[in-house]
Amino acid sequence: MAMHYMARKGAWRTALTTPALKGQGxxxxxxxxATSAANNTSSSAVKRIPDFLLFTRENGFADTGAVIVTxxxxxxxxxxxxxxxFKLIFSTKEWAVEASDVLLSAHPVAPDWVPAQRSSSNFNVSIVDRDASQLALAFQRLTASAGSEESPVYQALLDACLYVLRLSNMPAGYTDLTTASAEAGEGDYGSQQNAWTPVKLKLAxxxxxxxxxKVRDAVERAIARAEKLIDDWNDATPMASRVLAEVQKHAVADRQGISLVLPNNRYVLLAQRFLKRKLEADWAAADERIEWHTLSTVGKTLASDRTGKHFTFVGxxxxxxxxxxxxxxMPHGSAVLVAYRQAESTLTTLTSIKEVRAFKAYRDRINLLAQELERRLADVPNPLVIGKLREMSLTFTFEDNSQSGEQAYYKFELEGGGRSYAAGWVYRHMPDEDPPFRRAAASAIQPGDFIFDMSDELRAKLESSLQMNNEDVSSVVDPVRMLLKLYHDDVxxxxxxxxxxxxxxxxxxxIxxxxxxLDPKAADCRPGRVYYWLALQAKDDTRPHAAQDSKYFKVFCKALGITDEAAEQHWGFVRNARRLNQCLGRELVARYAEILFQPESAATYRKVPEDVIRQLQQEALRCIYRVEHIVPPPARLITS
DNA sequence: ACGCTAAAACGAAAATGCTT
DNA sequence: AAGCATTTTCGTTTTAGCGT
Structure with a gap:
C-alpha cells in the first residue's frame, strides 16, 4: 500500500483499518x-513522519518494522x-554517498567503498544581513499579536519579514530589481511582483x-525601518555590496578572474545588471573575467580546469x-556570502555531521568551515537570538512570464468542417449502448468516434424548456447589469x-x-482594443466591453475625464459583470448536461416534463459528429 | 496548488461600406 | 470599380471561480 503525502490523520486511520492489510496483506x-525530493514536494509531510509512525504504533502496527530514508x-x-x-526506539545508519544517482542506483558502489580523503580548504565567510535579520525578527515577533496563521494580518507581517530578508540577500540594488521586472513583465502584476509596495499595502x-x-506603534516603527532600509538598498543591498567588492578585487584590480555562484538564472541576470551599472567603464573588461554559475551547474563545471580561479558563493x-x-x-579561500540565519543553521548542521563517522573523509573541511562560520557569527555586532527566526527560502521567485500555464486542450476536427475543444470530458455517442450518451475522457476519443457538440439551436430550445432561468436569474442579474449600464452610459x-x-x-x-x-505606455495598446471597448450600444450583449487589465482601464477612464475614484467603481462593476456572466454560463451548461445525460434526475428535480426531455434527446441526436482528426495538446515540457 | 470550465478580451483577417 | 476606412468575424489567449 502507498500512502499519499497529503494524507492526514483521518485518512491514516481509514487506510490502516482497511481489510486489505489484515492477515496475508x-x-x-x-x-x-524523508529524502530531499520528498522534502521539496512537501516539507510538512516529512515533518509528519514521526507523528505517522507514532500513529501506526498506537493503531495495531506496534511491531511492524519501519525504515526512514533521507x-x-x-x-x-x-x-x-x-x-x-516520542520515545520511539530506533537505530540509525549513515553512509557517505558521492554518486549522483543515490538511494536507488543501477551502478552500486562496492560494499566496502569509502570516500577519498578531501584536501582541507579554508573558507572566507561573510555574513551580510544583520540589520535585515533584526528587522525581520521584529516583524516575526509581531505575528504573535496577529491571531491564527491563516489570518491575512499574520500573513502580512510574515510577508514583510520574508521580504526584508530576501531583499537584503539579493545581489543587486532595489532599483535593479524593479527596473528588471518592469522591463520583463508588462502586465500590472509583473512589475509589482517583487516590489515593496504590495507588501506595504497588505500591512496597511x-x-x-x-x-x-495593541501593537500599532511597534508595527508602524517596523514599517518605517523597513522603508529606511529599502531606501538605503536602492543602490546596493548588503549582499550586492559584498559581491561588488569581490568582483572589484578579483576581476578588476587583480585580473585573475572570479567565478560567481548564484541561486538561479534570474539572479545571474540581476547581478549582471547591477554590476554593469556600478562598474560602468570597467564592466566590459570585468565581464570577461567573470564566470557565472548557478547551483545546478556548478558541480560539473568546477571539476574541470578551474584551478587557480577564485570562487564566490552567493548564498x-x-x-x-x-x-x-x-x-x-574546491579552491582554497573560496568566499561564501551567507545570510545570518543560514550561517547559524549551517553551523548547527556542520557541528552535528562532524561526529558522523562515515563522513570522516570530509572532517577537515567540515571543521574549517564550521570554525570560520563560528568566528564570523561571533563577529556580528549586537548579535541576535537568530535561531528564533524561522527558516525560509531567501530567494525571490520570478513568475516566468513565458506562457507557462498552457492549457491541455484536445481539438477535434469534425465531419462537415466543425471543430470542438475539450480539456477533460466529452460525451460520446454509441447508438447500441443503453444510455447512448456516455461521458468519455477526451484522450480516449479515436478518429471515427461520434461525439456530441451542442448546436445553438438546441441550446435555445433547452433554454426555453427551462423557464426557471427567467425569474431565478434576472433577479440577481439586474442590479449587476444596471451598474454596468451606468458605466456604459457614462462612457x-x-x-x-x-x-x-x-x-x-x-x-x-x-481616445x-x-x-x-496621458501615459506613453498606452502606445502598446492597439487602437483596435479601444474600438472594442466602445462597442456598447448593442442590445442583448451582456459583455462588459472593457479593458482586460486595470492599467489600461484607468488610462482609458482618465482620457474620458473620469475621476480615479469613479474609475475604481466602474472597474468594480466591470469585474462583477464578468464574474456573473461566467457563473451563469457554467450553471447553464451544467443544467443542459444534466437534462440530456441524466434525465431521471432532471425530470424530478427540475420539474421538466418527461416528453419534453425525450424530445430534447431526439434533438441531441442531431448534434453528433464523427471525429475525423484529433490534435492532442502539446506535451508538457519537463523542465528540470 | 492545480485542473476544469465558460466567458471575455484580443489580434488578425475577412467582409462590408463608402468615396472618388 | 479601385482604393481606402470601417465593421464584423473568427480563432486564440486570458481570466476567474470552483472543486478537489
Whole structure:
C-alpha cells in the first residue's frame, strides 16, 4: 500500500483499518520517504513522519518494522530528535554517498567503498544581513499579536519579514530589481511582483483592520525601518555590496578572474545588471573575467580546469554546502556570502555531521568551515537570538512570464468542417449502448468516434424548456447589469461631450491618442482594443466591453475625464459583470448536461416534463459528429 | 496548488461600406 | 470599380471561480 503525502490523520486511520492489510496483506515494513525530493514536494509531510509512525504504533502496527530514508543531514538530525522525544526506539545508519544517482542506483558502489580523503580548504565567510535579520525578527515577533496563521494580518507581517530578508540577500540594488521586472513583465502584476509596495499595502490593510491596535506603534516603527532600509538598498543591498567588492578585487584590480555562484538564472541576470551599472567603464573588461554559475551547474563545471580561479558563493543552501564540503577541486579561500540565519543553521548542521563517522573523509573541511562560520557569527555586532527566526527560502521567485500555464486542450476536427475543444470530458455517442450518451475522457476519443457538440439551436430550445432561468436569474442579474449600464452610459455621454467624432473607429483613435498623451505606455495598446471597448450600444450583449487589465482601464477612464475614484467603481462593476456572466454560463451548461445525460434526475428535480426531455434527446441526436482528426495538446515540457 | 470550465478580451483577417 | 476606412468575424489567449 502507498500512502499519499497529503494524507492526514483521518485518512491514516481509514487506510490502516482497511481489510486489505489484515492477515496475508499485513505489511512487513513501513518505508518512509524523508529524502530531499520528498522534502521539496512537501516539507510538512516529512515533518509528519514521526507523528505517522507514532500513529501506526498506537493503531495495531506496534511491531511492524519501519525504515526512514533521507539524504539530507539536517532532516536526519531533526527527525532523530523528534523520534527520541516520542520515545520511539530506533537505530540509525549513515553512509557517505558521492554518486549522483543515490538511494536507488543501477551502478552500486562496492560494499566496502569509502570516500577519498578531501584536501582541507579554508573558507572566507561573510555574513551580510544583520540589520535585515533584526528587522525581520521584529516583524516575526509581531505575528504573535496577529491571531491564527491563516489570518491575512499574520500573513502580512510574515510577508514583510520574508521580504526584508530576501531583499537584503539579493545581489543587486532595489532599483535593479524593479527596473528588471518592469522591463520583463508588462502586465500590472509583473512589475509589482517583487516590489515593496504590495507588501506595504497588505500591512496597511492589516493596520486598518484594527487587529493590530495593541501593537500599532511597534508595527508602524517596523514599517518605517523597513522603508529606511529599502531606501538605503536602492543602490546596493548588503549582499550586492559584498559581491561588488569581490568582483572589484578579483576581476578588476587583480585580473585573475572570479567565478560567481548564484541561486538561479534570474539572479545571474540581476547581478549582471547591477554590476554593469556600478562598474560602468570597467564592466566590459570585468565581464570577461567573470564566470557565472548557478547551483545546478556548478558541480560539473568546477571539476574541470578551474584551478587557480577564485570562487564566490552567493548564498548557501544544502546543495552549496555539499559542494563546499565534498568537492575534490574546491579552491582554497573560496568566499561564501551567507545570510545570518543560514550561517547559524549551517553551523548547527556542520557541528552535528562532524561526529558522523562515515563522513570522516570530509572532517577537515567540515571543521574549517564550521570554525570560520563560528568566528564570523561571533563577529556580528549586537548579535541576535537568530535561531528564533524561522527558516525560509531567501530567494525571490520570478513568475516566468513565458506562457507557462498552457492549457491541455484536445481539438477535434469534425465531419462537415466543425471543430470542438475539450480539456477533460466529452460525451460520446454509441447508438447500441443503453444510455447512448456516455461521458468519455477526451484522450480516449479515436478518429471515427461520434461525439456530441451542442448546436445553438438546441441550446435555445433547452433554454426555453427551462423557464426557471427567467425569474431565478434576472433577479440577481439586474442590479449587476444596471451598474454596468451606468458605466456604459457614462462612457457614451463623455464620448459625445469630449470628442468630436461620431464614428466609432475615429472616436477610438481620438481616445487612443489622448491615452498615449496621458501615459506613453498606452502606445502598446492597439487602437483596435479601444474600438472594442466602445462597442456598447448593442442590445442583448451582456459583455462588459472593457479593458482586460486595470492599467489600461484607468488610462482609458482618465482620457474620458473620469475621476480615479469613479474609475475604481466602474472597474468594480466591470469585474462583477464578468464574474456573473461566467457563473451563469457554467450553471447553464451544467443544467443542459444534466437534462440530456441524466434525465431521471432532471425530470424530478427540475420539474421538466418527461416528453419534453425525450424530445430534447431526439434533438441531441442531431448534434453528433464523427471525429475525423484529433490534435492532442502539446506535451508538457519537463523542465528540470 | 492545480485542473476544469465558460466567458471575455484580443489580434488578425475577412467582409462590408463608402468615396472618388 | 479601385482604393481606402470601417465593421464584423473568427480563432486564440486570458481570466476567474470552483472543486478537489
Amino acid at each position: 499485513r505489511p512487513e515494513l513501513l518505508l518512509l520517504d 539524504d539530507d543531514p539536517k532532516t536526519f538530525f531533526i527527525l532523530q530528535a523528534r523520534l527520541s522525544k 490593510a492589516a493596520l486598518d483592520s484594527g487587529a493590530l491596535n 548557501i543552501n544544502p546543495d552549496v554546502l555539499r559542494i563546499l564540503i565534498t568537492h575534490p577541486e 457614451q455621454r463623455r464620448c459625445a461631450l469630449m470628442f468630436t467624432s461620431t464614428k466609432r473607429s475615429a472616436l477610438a483613435r481620438e 487612443h491618442a489622448k491615452m498615449v498623451e
